[in-house]
Amino acid sequence: MTAGFGARLRTALDTHGPLCVGIDPHVSLVEEWGFEASGAGIREFGLRVVEASAGRVGVVKPQVAFFERFGAAGFAALEDVLRAARDAGLVVIADAKRGDIGSTMDGYAAAWLSAGSPLEADAVTLNPYLGADSLRDTLASAVATGKGAFVLAATSNPEAHVLQSASVHGAGAETVAARVAREAAVAGGASVDSLGPIGVVVGATADREAVGLTDAALEQLPILAPGFGAQGAEPRDLRRLFGRVARNVVASESRSILSAGPDRLAARIDERAGLYAEVNLG
């Protein structure tokens, strides 16, 4: 039997530290690397990132938007990148931010989380605007087969506060973001002694206080935290930003690593991973 996603993620973080390499084939970056802005070019870009990441970090996160931009050719590239990453033993989080209801949501779950799907990943990011509760049923079968998900809770962009800090009716002072975290814990059936399979996305520099995401609200949840590196947060900030749940954070960096270019990529990953190794996660 395959270990659950939470257990596999725990092992990856304990072995390699919190750094997650974002696979973001942004057109301008792909061209900086000397590759063509095409399906073939982003395939090559993605495979180089996978190759440099293998053995150096535990987790990678392909950003689906940059592949989708090239239509079917982009998805063909993404299929190859996902397969290479999983074959290399990396935990793969597809950053797709999908969200829908009923059978439509089942379609997305089948795409990203079913064994043998051409887009199979270990976990996917999800958007809860249609109701975090509505994700429960869809995720149940994915969880049963060892897959995971990260539901958007709080993001770092300033416009996000309006919605994420809004107060849920009839629930005291509960915010939208806190409700999402609570539903993620329910959907994942998190236990007290290990990470659950369903986590949340919390931007590294998100104002957690404003959106009501206390350490207690995040306990036992895997936390995917974009925003480290070029976007402003540094490894040494991890403990200050995430307190006693810092051990459960997947710290995602993209530009800070990818800007090294294809030849210096591995060295840059070692350098960034080294900075996290110096941090006491508690």
Add this chain to the structure above:
Amino acid sequence: MTAGFGARLRTALDTHGPLCVGIDPHVSLVEEWGFEASGAGIREFGLRVVEASAGRVGVVKPQVAFFERFGAAGFAALEDVLRAARDAGLVVIADAKRGDIGSTMDGYAAAWLSAGSPLEADAVTLNPYLGADSLRDTLASAVATGKGAFVLAATSNPEAHVLQSASVHGAGAETVAARVAREAAVAGGASVDSLGPIGVVVGATADREAVGLTDAALEQLPILAPGFGAQGAEPRDLRRLFGRVARNVVASESRSILSAGPDRLAARIDERAGLYAEVNLG
């Protein structure tokens, strides 16, 4: 110069009525039709729906999740379906519910709304969880080139209320859904005498009162309303459900039409469109 999306949609609705045919190649439905559950099968399914829709309705809405389920092969099918629909003069709304920030959002906009993209549609559905305001910049260039978007505001599923009716801080009694509608109007620069290019998604049977979406909040916005037909709302309900903004509603039906099977499809579309023709939209 191409007419703006709002103007083109107005013409389509005035010419053909509010019915929009959903292109939902759900696996079970594709097999009921006698087609293979594969990229080739959903391509055939989608093209048959386009062929039957052309000249009978003004708008079609492919559901991206059902194509994504087949990975790159599914997207190759979707490219062909989108092209065939646009070539047939249909207004095409890609129901993708994408949402992200900054350059990532630009990637999605480039995929669905840029001229010459393999996935080019006339409009796309968007998810505002990361802040409806954050969509403004991204949409500006799409709007300038005649494209449109529908931002999720209120959906019909019971779990959706929790988030969509939450109260935005410091904004009186404004709900999340009402804020989304207000931002859509700002992003689209809606004028008083025509439809703007940016609209909202409001489920036909969504509890508009609970989420604070008055007729006034929806004025001049195109409204994409899934949930007609098999999902519970009938054409005769349109005026009661949408009041004085009923004229701006794109009434989307999927299963009620697709269940006819490939041979009786055109007749079923005529039948359903006929029911809307009897409704006084005010």
